[in-house]
Amino acid sequence: MDHVARTPSAEAHDRALFEEEALGHADQLYRIALRLSGSTQTAEELVQETYLRALRAWRSYRPGTNLAAWLATILRNAYLDEARRRSRRPATEPLDDESEYFLYDQLSGGRLEGPQEALMSKLTNDAILQSLEEVPEHFREAVVLVDIGDFSYQEAADILDVPIGTVMSRLHRGRRQLKRALASHAIDGGEDPKRA
Amino acid sequence: MIAEPCKGVEHRLQAYLDRALTPEEVSLIEVHLGECQYCRQRYHFEAQLRTTVKTVCCGDPVPGDLVDRVRLAIRQSA
Numbered sequence: 001m002d003h004v005a006r007t008p009s010a011e012a013h014d015r016a017l018f019e020e021e022a023l024g025h026a027d028q029l030y031r032i033a034l035r036l037s038g039s040t041q042t043a044e045e046l047v048q049e050t051y052l053r054a055l056r057a058w059r060s061y062r063p064g065t066n067l068a069a070w071l072a073t074i075l076r077n078a079y080l081d082e083a084r085r086r087s088r089r090p091a092t093e094p095l096d097d098e099s100e101y102f103l104y105d106q107l108s109g110g111r112l113e114g115p116q117e118a119l120m121s122k123l124t125n126d127a128i129l130q131s132l133e134e135v136p137e138h139f140r141e142a143v144v145l146v147d148i149g150d151f152s153y154q155e156a157a158d159i160l161d162v163p164i165g166t167v168m169s170r171l172h173r174g175r176r177q178l179k180r181a182l183a184s185h186a187i188d189g190g191e192d193p194k195r196a
Numbered sequence: 197m198i199a200e201p202c203k204g205v206e207h208r209l210q211a212y213l214d215r216a217l218t219p220e221e222v223s224l225i226e227v228h229l230g231e232c233q234y235c236r237q238r239y240h241f242e243a244q245l246r247t248t249v250k251t252v253c254c255g256d257p258v259p260g261d262l263v264d265r266v267r268l269a270i271r272q273s274a
Binding site for chain 1: 209
Protein backbone atom coordinates (compact mmCIF):
# COMPACT_ATOMS: atom_id res chain seq x y z
CA MET A 1 0.00 0.00 0.00
CA ASP A 2 1.40 3.33 -0.93
CA HIS A 3 -0.77 5.69 1.01
CA VAL A 4 1.93 7.07 3.22
CA ALA A 5 1.25 10.76 3.64
CA ARG A 6 3.93 13.00 2.23
CA THR A 7 4.99 15.88 4.38
CA PRO A 8 4.41 19.31 2.88
CA SER A 9 8.14 19.87 2.53
CA ALA A 10 8.58 16.55 0.73
CA GLU A 11 5.78 17.47 -1.64
CA ALA A 12 7.33 20.85 -2.29
CA HIS A 13 10.63 19.14 -2.97
CA ASP A 14 8.99 16.71 -5.41
CA ARG A 15 7.28 19.57 -7.18
CA ALA A 16 10.45 21.61 -7.44
CA LEU A 17 12.30 18.62 -8.87
CA PHE A 18 9.46 17.97 -11.28
CA GLU A 19 9.43 21.57 -12.47
CA GLU A 20 13.17 21.58 -12.92
CA GLU A 21 13.30 18.38 -14.95
CA ALA A 22 10.00 18.24 -16.78
CA LEU A 23 9.23 21.82 -17.80
CA GLY A 24 12.18 21.88 -20.20
CA HIS A 25 10.15 19.63 -22.50
CA ALA A 26 7.20 22.02 -22.76
CA ASP A 27 8.09 23.35 -26.21
CA GLN A 28 8.46 19.88 -27.70
CA LEU A 29 5.19 18.75 -26.13
CA TYR A 30 3.40 21.84 -27.36
CA ARG A 31 4.51 21.25 -30.94
CA ILE A 32 3.39 17.64 -30.82
CA ALA A 33 0.07 18.67 -29.27
CA LEU A 34 -0.42 21.32 -31.91
CA ARG A 35 0.19 18.91 -34.74
CA LEU A 36 -2.08 16.30 -33.19
CA SER A 37 -4.96 18.63 -32.40
CA GLY A 38 -4.55 21.32 -35.05
CA SER A 39 -5.53 24.02 -32.57
CA THR A 40 -3.28 26.33 -30.56
CA GLN A 41 -5.81 26.58 -27.77
CA THR A 42 -6.29 22.83 -27.51
CA ALA A 43 -2.52 22.33 -27.70
CA GLU A 44 -1.96 24.60 -24.76
CA GLU A 45 -4.73 22.92 -22.77
CA LEU A 46 -3.23 19.54 -23.57
CA VAL A 47 0.22 20.61 -22.40
CA GLN A 48 -1.22 21.91 -19.13
CA GLU A 49 -3.23 18.74 -18.64
CA THR A 50 -0.14 16.66 -19.43
CA TYR A 51 1.89 18.39 -16.75
CA LEU A 52 -0.84 18.11 -14.17
CA ARG A 53 -1.17 14.39 -14.85
CA ALA A 54 2.60 14.00 -14.94
CA LEU A 55 2.96 15.69 -11.57
CA ARG A 56 0.40 13.34 -10.06
CA ALA A 57 2.27 10.39 -11.51
CA TRP A 58 5.72 11.82 -10.87
CA ARG A 59 6.64 9.27 -8.25
CA SER A 60 6.08 6.49 -10.78
CA TYR A 61 8.61 8.05 -13.15
CA ARG A 62 11.96 6.29 -12.91
CA PRO A 63 14.80 8.81 -12.95
CA GLY A 64 17.25 8.24 -15.73
CA THR A 65 14.66 6.80 -18.11
CA ASN A 66 13.39 8.72 -21.09
CA LEU A 67 11.50 11.67 -19.62
CA ALA A 68 10.48 13.16 -23.00
CA ALA A 69 8.93 9.86 -24.05
CA TRP A 70 7.22 9.46 -20.68
CA LEU A 71 5.68 12.92 -20.97
CA ALA A 72 4.72 12.30 -24.59
CA THR A 73 2.90 9.13 -23.52
CA ILE A 74 0.88 11.15 -21.03
CA LEU A 75 0.25 13.83 -23.65
CA ARG A 76 -0.98 11.25 -26.09
CA ASN A 77 -3.39 9.80 -23.53
CA ALA A 78 -4.66 13.28 -22.73
CA TYR A 79 -5.13 13.87 -26.45
CA LEU A 80 -7.06 10.61 -26.85
CA ASP A 81 -9.34 11.59 -23.97
CA GLU A 82 -9.89 14.99 -25.51
CA ALA A 83 -10.55 13.50 -28.95
CA ARG A 84 -13.00 11.06 -27.42
CA ARG A 85 -14.84 13.91 -25.77
CA ARG A 86 -15.15 15.62 -29.10
CA SER A 87 -15.98 12.32 -30.81
CA ARG A 88 -13.38 12.84 -33.46
CA ARG A 89 -13.41 9.86 -35.73
CA PRO A 90 -10.33 8.58 -37.49
CA ALA A 91 -10.76 8.95 -41.22
CA THR A 92 -10.88 5.97 -43.52
CA GLU A 93 -7.67 4.35 -44.58
CA PRO A 94 -7.22 4.36 -48.32
CA LEU A 95 -4.81 1.86 -49.77
CA ASP A 96 -1.58 3.22 -51.07
CA ASP A 97 0.21 1.49 -53.83
CA GLU A 98 1.64 4.43 -55.75
CA SER A 99 5.27 4.94 -56.50
CA GLU A 100 7.29 6.37 -53.65
CA TYR A 101 7.94 9.27 -55.99
CA PHE A 102 4.45 10.22 -57.02
CA LEU A 103 4.64 13.61 -55.32
CA TYR A 104 7.95 14.31 -56.97
CA ASP A 105 6.58 13.20 -60.32
CA GLN A 106 3.58 15.43 -59.95
CA LEU A 107 5.51 18.51 -58.87
CA SER A 108 8.10 18.10 -61.58
CA GLY A 109 5.36 17.48 -64.13
CA GLY A 110 7.39 14.64 -65.59
CA ARG A 111 9.83 17.12 -67.07
CA LEU A 112 13.54 17.01 -66.60
CA GLU A 113 13.93 18.43 -63.19
CA GLY A 114 14.92 21.91 -62.21
CA PRO A 115 16.34 22.82 -58.85
CA GLN A 116 14.80 21.29 -55.75
CA GLU A 117 13.84 24.73 -54.50
CA ALA A 118 11.51 25.22 -57.44
CA LEU A 119 9.70 21.99 -56.64
CA MET A 120 9.58 22.65 -52.93
CA SER A 121 8.27 26.16 -53.46
CA LYS A 122 5.06 24.63 -54.79
CA LEU A 123 4.35 23.47 -51.26
CA THR A 124 3.26 26.43 -49.19
CA ASN A 125 3.39 26.36 -45.40
CA ASP A 126 -0.40 26.35 -45.27
CA ALA A 127 -0.51 23.42 -47.68
CA ILE A 128 1.88 21.45 -45.51
CA LEU A 129 -0.01 22.13 -42.29
CA GLN A 130 -3.35 21.44 -43.92
CA SER A 131 -2.05 18.23 -45.46
CA LEU A 132 -0.78 16.92 -42.15
CA GLU A 133 -4.17 17.52 -40.59
CA GLU A 134 -5.76 15.44 -43.31
CA VAL A 135 -3.69 12.37 -42.52
CA PRO A 136 -5.88 9.94 -40.56
CA GLU A 137 -5.18 10.07 -36.87
CA HIS A 138 -3.42 6.75 -36.30
CA PHE A 139 -0.97 7.45 -39.07
CA ARG A 140 -0.58 11.11 -38.18
CA GLU A 141 0.44 10.22 -34.64
CA ALA A 142 3.33 8.13 -35.96
CA VAL A 143 4.45 10.86 -38.37
CA VAL A 144 4.21 13.56 -35.71
CA LEU A 145 6.19 11.58 -33.14
CA VAL A 146 8.94 10.37 -35.46
CA ASP A 147 9.26 13.00 -38.17
CA ILE A 148 8.41 16.06 -36.12
CA GLY A 149 8.99 15.00 -32.51
CA ASP A 150 12.29 13.24 -33.25
CA PHE A 151 11.33 10.12 -31.35
CA SER A 152 12.80 6.79 -32.49
CA TYR A 153 10.63 3.94 -33.77
CA GLN A 154 11.00 2.25 -30.40
CA GLU A 155 10.13 5.37 -28.41
CA ALA A 156 7.08 5.96 -30.60
CA ALA A 157 6.06 2.33 -30.08
CA ASP A 158 6.30 2.80 -26.32
CA ILE A 159 4.34 6.07 -26.43
CA LEU A 160 1.60 4.63 -28.61
CA ASP A 161 1.67 1.28 -26.80
CA VAL A 162 1.89 -0.73 -30.00
CA PRO A 163 4.58 -3.03 -31.41
CA ILE A 164 7.45 -1.40 -33.28
CA GLY A 165 6.29 -3.03 -36.52
CA THR A 166 2.97 -1.24 -36.14
CA VAL A 167 4.76 2.08 -35.78
CA MET A 168 6.77 1.40 -38.93
CA SER A 169 3.68 0.44 -40.84
CA ARG A 170 1.72 3.49 -39.65
CA LEU A 171 4.66 5.71 -40.40
CA HIS A 172 4.94 4.34 -43.89
CA ARG A 173 1.26 4.85 -44.58
CA GLY A 174 1.17 8.20 -42.85
CA ARG A 175 3.99 9.55 -44.97
CA ARG A 176 2.30 8.25 -48.10
CA GLN A 177 -0.94 9.90 -47.16
CA LEU A 178 0.81 13.10 -46.29
CA LYS A 179 2.34 13.12 -49.74
CA ARG A 180 -1.00 12.41 -51.31
CA ALA A 181 -2.51 15.35 -49.47
CA LEU A 182 0.44 17.54 -50.43
CA ALA A 183 -0.05 16.58 -54.04
CA SER A 184 -3.64 17.80 -53.87
CA HIS A 185 -2.67 21.09 -52.20
CA ALA A 186 0.42 21.90 -54.23
CA ILE A 187 0.41 25.05 -56.31
CA ASP A 188 -0.29 24.09 -59.91
CA GLY A 189 -0.80 20.66 -58.49
CA GLY A 190 -3.93 19.89 -60.41
CA GLU A 191 -7.49 19.99 -59.24
CA ASP A 192 -8.30 20.19 -55.62
CA PRO A 193 -11.96 19.32 -55.15
CA LYS A 194 -11.90 20.32 -51.50
CA ARG A 195 -11.05 23.89 -52.37
CA ALA A 196 -13.17 24.19 -55.46
CA MET B 197 10.92 0.85 -67.56
CA ILE B 198 12.68 1.45 -64.26
CA ALA B 199 15.85 -0.55 -63.72
CA GLU B 200 15.95 -3.15 -60.97
CA PRO B 201 18.56 -1.34 -58.81
CA CYS B 202 16.43 1.81 -58.93
CA LYS B 203 13.44 -0.13 -57.68
CA GLY B 204 15.53 -1.43 -54.83
CA VAL B 205 16.53 2.09 -53.86
CA GLU B 206 12.96 3.33 -54.13
CA HIS B 207 11.82 0.51 -51.88
CA ARG B 208 14.42 1.26 -49.21
CA LEU B 209 14.66 5.02 -49.47
CA GLN B 210 12.48 5.89 -46.50
CA ALA B 211 14.29 3.38 -44.29
CA TYR B 212 17.56 4.84 -45.55
CA LEU B 213 16.42 8.33 -44.54
CA ASP B 214 15.39 6.87 -41.17
CA ARG B 215 18.88 5.37 -40.77
CA ALA B 216 17.18 2.05 -40.27
CA LEU B 217 19.24 -0.02 -42.72
CA THR B 218 22.22 -2.27 -42.20
CA PRO B 219 25.67 -0.92 -43.16
CA GLU B 220 25.65 -3.23 -46.18
CA GLU B 221 22.31 -1.89 -47.38
CA VAL B 222 23.45 1.68 -46.81
CA SER B 223 26.55 1.04 -48.83
CA LEU B 224 24.59 -0.44 -51.74
CA ILE B 225 22.27 2.54 -51.79
CA GLU B 226 25.04 5.09 -51.61
CA VAL B 227 26.98 3.48 -54.42
CA HIS B 228 23.84 3.51 -56.53
CA LEU B 229 22.98 7.11 -55.67
CA GLY B 230 26.47 8.09 -56.75
CA GLU B 231 25.90 6.55 -60.16
CA CYS B 232 22.26 7.22 -60.92
CA GLN B 233 20.96 10.72 -61.45
CA TYR B 234 17.34 9.54 -61.60
CA CYS B 235 17.52 8.15 -58.06
CA ARG B 236 19.75 10.91 -56.77
CA GLN B 237 17.29 13.63 -57.72
CA ARG B 238 14.45 11.74 -56.10
CA TYR B 239 16.48 11.05 -53.01
CA HIS B 240 17.29 14.76 -52.66
CA PHE B 241 13.64 15.60 -53.05
CA GLU B 242 12.52 13.13 -50.40
CA ALA B 243 15.21 14.31 -47.99
CA GLN B 244 14.32 17.95 -48.59
CA LEU B 245 10.63 17.19 -48.20
CA ARG B 246 11.20 15.78 -44.75
CA THR B 247 13.26 18.75 -43.70
CA THR B 248 10.67 21.17 -45.07
CA VAL B 249 7.74 19.42 -43.39
CA LYS B 250 9.56 19.34 -40.09
CA THR B 251 10.62 22.97 -40.31
CA VAL B 252 7.12 24.13 -41.17
CA CYS B 253 5.45 21.94 -38.56
CA CYS B 254 7.81 23.15 -35.85
CA GLY B 255 7.55 26.72 -37.05
CA ASP B 256 4.61 27.82 -34.97
CA PRO B 257 5.78 29.98 -32.14
CA VAL B 258 5.36 28.40 -28.74
CA PRO B 259 3.44 30.84 -26.53
CA GLY B 260 6.08 32.78 -24.62
CA ASP B 261 4.32 32.36 -21.30
CA LEU B 262 3.46 28.67 -21.74
CA VAL B 263 5.94 27.47 -19.14
CA ASP B 264 4.86 30.16 -16.68
CA ARG B 265 1.24 29.19 -17.09
CA VAL B 266 2.00 25.51 -16.67
CA ARG B 267 4.01 26.30 -13.57
CA LEU B 268 1.14 28.33 -12.18
CA ALA B 269 -1.30 25.48 -12.89
CA ILE B 270 1.01 23.02 -11.16
CA ARG B 271 1.29 25.18 -8.08
CA GLN B 272 -2.43 25.84 -7.94
CA SER B 273 -3.07 22.13 -8.09
CA ALA B 274 -0.96 21.50 -5.01
